[in-house]
Amino acid sequence: MMELFEEIKEAVIDGDEDLATELAEKVLEEKLNPVDAVQEGFIKGIEEIGNSWKAGEAFLPDVMMAADAMKAGLAILEPAIAELGGSDEGSGKIVLGTVEGDIHDIGKNIVGALLTAAGFKVFDIGIDQKAEVFLAKAEEVGARIIAASALLTTTMKAQKELVQYLEEKNARDKFKIVIGGGPTSKAWAEEIKADGWAETADEAVELCKKLLA
Amino acid sequence: MLPKFDILTSEQVRLVHENTIQILEEIGVEFSFEPALEVFRSQGLKVEGHRVFFQRDFVEEMVKKAPAEFTLHARNPENNVVCGRDNIIYMPGYGAPFVHQADGTRRNATMADYDNFIKLAGASKNLHMTGGNVVEPSDVDDRIRHLKMMYSHIINSDKCFMGSASGAEKAKDSIELAAILFGGKDVIKEKPAIICLINSVTPLKYDDRMLEALMVYAEAGQPMVIAALVMAGSTGPATLAGSLAVQNAEVLAGITLTQCINPGTPVVYGSTSAITDMATGSLAIGNPECALFNSASAQLARFYGVPSRGGGGLTDAKTADTQAGYESMMTLLAASTTGNNFVLHSAGILQYYMAMSFEKLMVDDEIAGMVLRYIRGIDFAEEKFAFDIIREVGPGGHFLTQKHTRKNHKVELRRAELSDRQSYDGWAKERTDTNQRAHKRWQDVLASYVPPALDEQLKTALDEFIAKRSAEVL
Numbered sequence: 001m002m003e004l005f006e007e008i009k010e011a012v013i014d015g016d017e018d019l020a021t022e023l024a025e026k027v028l029e030e031k032l033n034p035v036d037a038v039q040e041g042f043i044k045g046i047e048e049i050g051n052s053w054k055a056g057e058a059f060l061p062d063v064m065m066a067a068d069a070m071k072a073g074l075a076i077l078e079p080a081i082a083e084l085g086g087s088d089e090g091s092g093k094i095v096l097g098t099v100e101g102d103i104h105d106i107g108k109n110i111v112g113a114l115l116t117a118a119g120f121k122v123f124d125i126g127i128d129q130k131a132e133v134f135l136a137k138a139e140e141v142g143a144r145i146i147a148a149s150a151l152l153t154t155t156m157k158a159q160k161e162l163v164q165y166l167e168e169k170n171a172r173d174k175f176k177i178v179i180g181g182g183p184t185s186k187a188w189a190e191e192i193k194a195d196g197w198a199e200t201a202d203e204a205v206e207l208c209k210k211l212l213a
Numbered sequence: 214m215l216p217k218f219d220i221l222t223s224e225q226v227r228l229v230h231e232n233t234i235q236i237l238e239e240i241g242v243e244f245s246f247e248p249a250l251e252v253f254r255s256q257g258l259k260v261e262g263h264r265v266f267f268q269r270d271f272v273e274e275m276v277k278k279a280p281a282e283f284t285l286h287a288r289n290p291e292n293n294v295v296c297g298r299d300n301i302i303y304m305p306g307y308g309a310p311f312v313h314q315a316d317g318t319r320r321n322a323t324m325a326d327y328d329n330f331i332k333l334a335g336a337s338k339n340l341h342m343t344g345g346n347v348v349e350p351s352d353v354d355d356r357i358r359h360l361k362m363m364y365s366h367i368i369n370s371d372k373c374f375m376g377s378a379s380g381a382e383k384a385k386d387s388i389e390l391a392a393i394l395f396g397g398k399d400v401i402k403e404k405p406a407i408i409c410l411i412n413s414v415t416p417l418k419y420d421d422r423m424l425e426a427l428m429v430y431a432e433a434g435q436p437m438v439i440a441a442l443v444m445a446g447s448t449g450p451a452t453l454a455g456s457l458a459v460q461n462a463e464v465l466a467g468i469t470l471t472q473c474i475n476p477g478t479p480v481v482y483g484s485t486s487a488i489t490d491m492a493t494g495s496l497a498i499g500n501p502e503c504a505l506f507n508s509a510s511a512q513l514a515r516f517y518g519v520p521s522r523g524g525g526g527l528t529d530a531k532t533a534d535t536q537a538g539y540e541s542m543m544t545l546l547a548a549s550t551t552g553n554n555f556v557l558h559s560a561g562i563l564q565y566y567m568a569m570s571f572e573k574l575m576v577d578d579e580i581a582g583m584v585l586r587y588i589r590g591i592d593f594a595e596e597k598f599a600f601d602i603i604r605e606v607g608p609g610g611h612f613l614t615q616k617h618t619r620k621n622h623k624v625e626l627r628r629a630e631l632s633d634r635q636s637y638d639g640w641a642k643e644r645t646d647t648n649q650r651a652h653k654r655w656q657d658v659l660a661s662y663v664p665p666a667l668d669e670q671l672k673t674a675l676d677e678f679i680a681k682r683s684a685e686v687l
Contacts, residue, residue, distance in 0.1 A: 059491040061446075103245075103420050106447050110494040153310050153349045154379055154422075182567065183310035183349065187321070201494055 001032055005040040008073065012045025015065025017072045024076035034077040035084065042070045046117050064113040071116055092212045093143040097125040097134055099158035104151035107181060111147070111201045118205045131158070131165035138175055145208055150181040159184070160192040176211045180204060214299055215590040217552030220508045226516050229454070229509075233461040237267035242417045242466040246424035252473050265466070272465055275472040281518045283436060283479035285342075286406045288394055289371035289665065294341050296408075296436070296481060296554050297520035301588070303559035303581050304344035305334050306525070307375075307410065311568040312348060315652045317532045319568065322348035326569075328365050329659060330561065333574055335370030336662045339581035340560060345375030345410060347561070348569050356686045359383040360679045363390050367675065371665040376435070378409040381425035386682055388433045393674050402434040405479060410557070413441045413463040415448040427467070431474040438522045438555060439467035440483025443506075444496055447489040453502060457509055460486050468519070481555050483522035484510035487565075496565045499528035499540025504547035511552040524548020525558030526577035529565050533572040533648045537563065541573075542580050549584045572651035575658075579631035586627040597621070630654075 004026060011019040020042075027037045049066040052058035096112050098105050105127050112122045125137050138146050146166075150156045159179045166172040176195040179188070189197035196211060198204035221229075241264040244250055250260055259266040282297030294302045312322045330347040334340045343366050353361050359377035366374035367390075376387030391407040392398045401407070411427045413419050419427075430437050441463040443449035449456035464482050471478045487496060487503040497503075507523035514521030525548065526541035541562075548556055560577035561569040591597075602617045612618045631650055633640055 053492075056492065060489075060494050061491070101422075103414050103418065106444065107494065110447075153351070154355055157355065185311075185319075185321070 001030075001036075002040070004030070004032065005037060005044075008037060008041025009045040009048070012042055012066050012069045012073070013049055015062060015069050017065070017069045020069040020073040021076060024073040027077065028080055034080040037077060038074065038081070042073050043119070046070050046119075050117060060110065063117055064110070067113040067117040091119050091121050092145060092208060093121045093123065093141050094145040094147055094208060095123045095125060095134055095138045095141070095143045096147045096149075097129040098127040098149045098151075099155055099162065100128055100130045101158060102150050102152055102155035103127045104181075105149070107151070107201070108149040111149070111180065111204045114201045114205050115208060118209070120208060131162045134162060135166060135169060135171060139171070143175065144212055145176045145178060147178045147180070147204070147208075149179070150184065153183045156181070156183055156188065159188075159194065163192050163194060178204070178207055178211070215550065215588045217299070217511070218550060219512050220505070220551060221512050226512060229457055229461055229513060230516070232454075232458040233465060234269045234272070236417075236458055236462040237272060237466065238269065239266075240417065240462075241266040242413075242419070242463060244419050244424060244470075246419070246421045248428060249419070249424045249470060252470060256473055267466060267469065272469055275469040276465060276517050276519070278472045278476045279468060279480045279517075279519045280477065282520065283405060285373045285408055285436065286395065286401075286404045287371055287373040288367070288667075292341075292372045294373050296479070298554075299552075300554055301549060301556065301585075302341045302554060303556050303585075304340055304342040305330055305347045305560050305574065306558045306562040306566070306569050307345050307347065308349060309562065309567060309569045310349045310351065313531060313563050313568045313570045313573075315532070315570075315572050315648055321351040322569065323352045324350040324361060324365075326350065327362060328369060329571070329655075330569065330574065331365050331369040332659055332662045332664065333571070333578075333655060334560070335372060335664065336658050337560075337578050337581075339578050339585055340372075342373040342375075343370045344557065354687065357679075357683045360386060360390070360682060363387060364675060364679060367394060368667060368672075369664045374407070376407040376409045376430075378411050378423060378426040378430075378437075380422045381429050382686075384409065384426040384429035388429065388435060389678065390675065391435070393678055394671060398433065405434065405436050408436040408438065408481075410438045410440060410483070411467060413439075413467060415441055415443050415463065416459050417463060419463075419467065424470075427471060428474060431471045431478045434475060434478055436479035436481065437471060438481040438483040438557070439464050439471065440485060440522060442484075442496075443486040444489045445486070445502065446491060447494065449486070453505060456486060457506065457513075460484055460506070460510070461513060465517075468517075479520075481520045481522045482510065482514035482517065483555075485523065485558075486510070487527075497529050498565045499530065499536070499544065501543065503527060504544050507544065507548045507553055508551035511548070511554075514554075515552065520554040521552065522555040522557060523553040524556050525562060526560055526573070526580055527558060527562060528573075531564050531568070533563070533570055533576045533651055537573060538576060538580075538647065541577055542583075545577070545580055545584050546587070549588050571655040572648050575631055575651040575654045576647060579629065582627065582630060592625070597625075 008023045112124050115122050178196040179194045196207045198207045243263045253265045285294050327350045331343050334343040377383035395406045411423050441460040443456040443460045445456040449459045486506040487498040490497040510523050511521040527544040528537040528540040530537035561574035
């Protein structure tokens with residue numbers, strides 16, 4: 001059993017999505033404890049990659065591919081975990097998207113991958129999304145954080161409109177709103193009364209951990 | 214002028230072109246704007262959803278229609294610029310939302326900063342145009358920002374400047390302002406007076422806002438820079454060859470669209486491609502890979518017979534420090550010696566386009582002056598060989614008191630404007646570093662700058678147009 005979990009850890013470190021999926025299926029076939037598989041396999045793998053990255057030995061592609069491998073494996077094991085009564089309420093749910101009028105997404109995608117790697121459940125709604133869509137998705141999945149990205153000075157105001165929209169719908173208190181993107185800043189986040197701002201992807205991860213602590 | 218050098222062999226250029234055509238034919242480019250798709254459909258191209266597939270012959274034929282050179286007209290004809298072939302045009306940075314002060318303190322850019330950057334560009338001997346969005350002024354309502362920005366260019370300088378590409382309405386306003394300044398839309402159609410920057414979204418897309426503006430400028434016969442910024446490793450392959458092909462596909466697709474709408478519209482092949490920092494995911498521009506993209510792009514543009522845009526004083530540093538110096542010199546020198554024609558971001562840029570700095574502008578102005586002197590080359594006219602003077606001075610003599618020296622040194626030997634060439638003791642009186650000298654210099658230049666007068670009637674007409682449009686949109 002420990003050998004299989006070790007293989008899972010390696011698959012995550014290698015960013016091998018196909019192998020991670022295959023091994024997750026094996027966990028189910030051999031009727032092993034899926035929660036242990038997640039803890040001893042997937043999470044140990046992502047932690048090791050994360051440490052390598054902080055030490056400057058691993059890079060963004062390694063981290064993002066590891067996150068994809070973990071995500072694929074977790075998708076296979078989730079139903080089994082749910083049946084055991086284990087919920088994923090523990091892991092914070094985050095709705096992530098680029099605001100209306102803006103189709104830039106590379107930064108958002110990097111943030112999404114790092115959040116996944118950190119154990120959050122990320123619902124990426126994509127680019128050019130209206131405030132209504134952010135809120136609808138957040139309510140649908142029971143998210144705790146809404147994260148909105150903008151790259152242009154001309155689309156930044158959609159972040160302000162998102163905060164105002166939630167207030168109008170009396171939903172502001174249900175979610176933490178965090179923003180990011182090139183022209184944004186801490187001062188801007190304060191001006192629009194968002195709950196937080198981060199300049200880099202790893203700062204975004206720290207911010208979300210802090211907000212949900 | 215020094216001859217421009219090629220960094221690619223003709224076989225390599227051919228390979229890039231072939232790979233680009235394969236991308237355009239088999240993968241295509243997405244245009245989310247219906248009127249643009251209509252243009253392509255009417256030309257017989259295959260369109261699936263938003264994706265347009267381009268055929269080789271069609272692209273090659275269309276790109277040939279764009280001119281190899283064009284003149285951009287300024288309100289003072291002495292400041293007209295020729296874009297293309299052997300010519301080079303420097304101008305300040307574009308689009309940064311922040312200003313970094315000398316000590317690195319960051320703040321939002323304001324309209325006062327905007328005016329000051331224009332004045333410094335106006336005063337500069339080395340910046341040929343005052344550029345476009347020299348910074349994004351956060352204290353002006355976004356709906357009328359473009360009007361205020363163009364007005365600042367017109368009032369504070371008589372050099373050429375750029376218009377807005379933020380959607381159809383702002384594009385139309387920009388052309389209208391230029392028309393007022395030059396005497397009508399027919400005048401500027403004959404003698405283009407305004408140019409804008411159209412950016413793709415990499416990989417292989419163009420958004421509505423940019424496409425709307427492209428169509429407006431093309432119809433009005435005003436030039437456009439059609440530019441792509443591929444971030445090798447994230448929005449493009451980690452291999453420079455692949456990223457160059459992606460960039461090339463995006464730019465050719467955009468140029469093709471302009472020529473479909475109005476054949477002969479001047480365009481500039483634009484590249485700001487660079488790399489992704491693999492530890493953080495950020496764009497990084499002050500590096501040799503960026504210089505390679507710029508140089509390759511200049512050569513590709515020559516291959517396609519159009520002017521090129523690229524390069525600049527590019528750095529990832531946050532202040533005008535040593536890193537800013539060496540990175541900016543590398544990128545500006547590479548761009549200039551390999552033939553980029555339209556060098557946006559020549560001066561003032563910090564932190565991968567996120568910020569501008571007044572100190573950095575003065576540092577880059579000095580770099581620009583040095584590079585311009587370098588590419589001017591050596592004058593080998595007979596008089597410059599100075600044979601008679603050499604004979605007169607003879608072995609062991611000196612040239613300091615020769616009339617020939619007095620006459621020629623000002624033309625041949627460039628005076629440094631920011632660099633310190635003093636003796637040690639001279640320097641030790643104040644012990645300044647570059648950043649400190651730059652900090653003093655921009656303030657001195659601003660204090661003594663007198664904006665060129667603008668005809669009262671023109672000013673009134675501009676004021677009235679801006680007031681009318683502001684009332685309409687606010």
